Amino acid sequence: MATMHKVFYQLPGKALRVCVTGAAGQIAYSLLYSVAKGDVFGKDQPIILTLLDIAPMMEVLKGVVMELQDCALPILQEVIATADEREAFTDIDVAMLVGAMPRREGMERKDLLKANAKIFQSQGKSLDQYAKKTVKVVVVGNPANTNALIAMKCAPSIPKENFSCLTRLDQNRAKSQIAGKCSVPTSAVKNVTIWGNHSSTQFPDAMHAVVVKDGKDLKATEAVNDDAWLKGDFITTVQKRGAAVIAARKLSSAMSAAKAICDHVRDWVQGTPDGEWVSMGVISDGNSYGVPEGLIYSFPVKLSGGKWTIVDGLSIDAFAREKMDLTAKELAEERDAAFEFIGN
Numbered sequence: 001m002a003t004m005h006k007v008f009y010q011l012p013g014k015a016l017r018v019c020v021t022g023a024a025g026q027i028a029y030s031l032l033y034s035v036a037k038g039d040v041f042g043k044d045q046p047i048i049l050t051l052l053d054i055a056p057m058m059e060v061l062k063g064v065v066m067e068l069q070d071c072a073l074p075i076l077q078e079v080i081a082t083a084d085e086r087e088a089f090t091d092i093d094v095a096m097l098v099g100a101m102p103r104r105e106g107m108e109r110k111d112l113l114k115a116n117a118k119i120f121q122s123q124g125k126s127l128d129q130y131a132k133k134t135v136k137v138v139v140v141g142n143p144a145n146t147n148a149l150i151a152m153k154c155a156p157s158i159p160k161e162n163f164s165c166l167t168r169l170d171q172n173r174a175k176s177q178i179a180g181k182c183s184v185p186t187s188a189v190k191n192v193t194i195w196g197n198h199s200s201t202q203f204p205d206a207m208h209a210v211v212v213k214d215g216k217d218l219k220a221t222e223a224v225n226d227d228a229w230l231k232g233d234f235i236t237t238v239q240k241r242g243a244a245v246i247a248a249r250k251l252s253s254a255m256s257a258a259k260a261i262c263d264h265v266r267d268w269v270q271g272t273p274d275g276e277w278v279s280m281g282v283i284s285d286g287n288s289y290g291v292p293e294g295l296i297y298s299f300p301v302k303l304s305g306g307k308w309t310i311v312d313g314l315s316i317d318a319f320a321r322e323k324m325d326l327t328a329k330e331l332a333e334e335r336d337a338a339f340e341f342i343g344n
């Protein structure tokens with residue numbers, strides 16, 4: 001199938017061009033609906049979706065486009081479905097780079113590096129050539145941090161700050177674990193941090209988190225009142241959650257990943273509430289936590305005016321330091337392996 005172009009409605013106001021790659025895959029199947037109904041950019045913001053997948057998936061993608069049309073979503077102006085990066089990336093405002101091979105049971109995410117590095121090399125170059133220089137990029141395909149670094153390096157004309165990777169799913173998982181432990185709704189848990197790699201070395205950190213209980217802000221450590229759990233099962237549950245979902249579903253997380261992508265981009269565009277932060281994989285250059293420069297590392301960030309700033313000044317004890325360094329070491333190793341694969 002050649003590029004499929006569907007104009008659904010002509011809407012007043014300037015439409016945002018949003019590209020989703022891996023558009024025929026399982027994450028995209030949940031993600032596209034949420035984006036096109038206004039969960040990310042607002043209920044009144046017209047959207048043009050550009051959908052990229054590989055040529056053999058074009059027939060499947062045709063069905064996805066039919067379904068988007070059949071949803072009769074008022075802000076979805078146009079859909080372009082294509083296997084051509086130039087068409088998918090031209091003049092886009094936002095890129096959600098989901099398309100990549102997922103891991104199967106028994107694999108680590110870094111085992112995907114060889115298969116997926118070339119995808120992000122090619123897409124980085126195409127973003128550099130065709131996307132707006134203001135494009136905001138979130139990389140989801142695994143290993144997400146290193147793929148984001150590859151895309152960033154291959155797109156030197158786009159500011160480094162415009163590249164990020166998804167660790168919001170890990171943050172949401174951590175938040176839910178703490179909410180369950182304290183018997184509060186997830187909305188009562190704030191400022192959980194994910195440090196480092198979206199991998200089993202990530203460090204989910206509740207030391208600075210807050211739990212609102214009976215109308216009062218409590219430190220999560222007090223609300224949970226179980227240090228052994230916070231330093232043990234809590235961390236390993238979050239680190240291994242992706243693998244647990246694969247073991248149960250025989251497929252990787254998709255609904256929760258799509259929700260997390262929406263949370264990530266919505267906060268990037270619309271900002272974080274006062275006094276709250278979220279976690280995003282961003283370039284480590286100039287950070288105050290002693291994380292080596294030149295990595296896409298997940299930090300606590302505040303978002304405002306479409307820009308992120310790392311939250312400085314959180315105390316780091318010896319336990320946290322060790323975990324933060326371990327995940328940085330893994331990222332440095334992944335980076336070296338990836339750049340060897342793509343010959344850079």
Ligand SMILES: NC(=O)C1=CN([C@@H]2O[C@H](COP(=O)(O)OP(=O)(O)OC[C@H]3O[C@@H](n4cnc5c(N)ncnc54)[C@H](O)[C@@H]3O)[C@@H](O)[C@H]2O)C=CC1
Pocket residue numbers: 021022023024025026027028052053054057098099100101102103119139140141142144166167169170198252253254257
């Ligand atoms: N960072 C995170 O928190 C998470 C990351 N993931 C990762 O997201 C990726 C996608 O997962 P699923 O949607 O479940 O996989 P899927 O296999 O259902 O879909 C992937 C889609 O990407 C397409 N694709 C492959 N190469 C492409 C290319 N060069 N350009 C455009 N599209 C291409 C495939 O044809 C397929 O349609 C995987 O790498 C998975 O590990 C999944 C969940 C969470």
Ligand SMILES: O=C(O)CCC(=O)C(=O)O
Pocket residue numbers: 102103108109142169241242243245252253
């Ligand atoms: O775990 C995986 O490899 C796929 C999905 C994922 O990244 C996750 O569920 O966190």
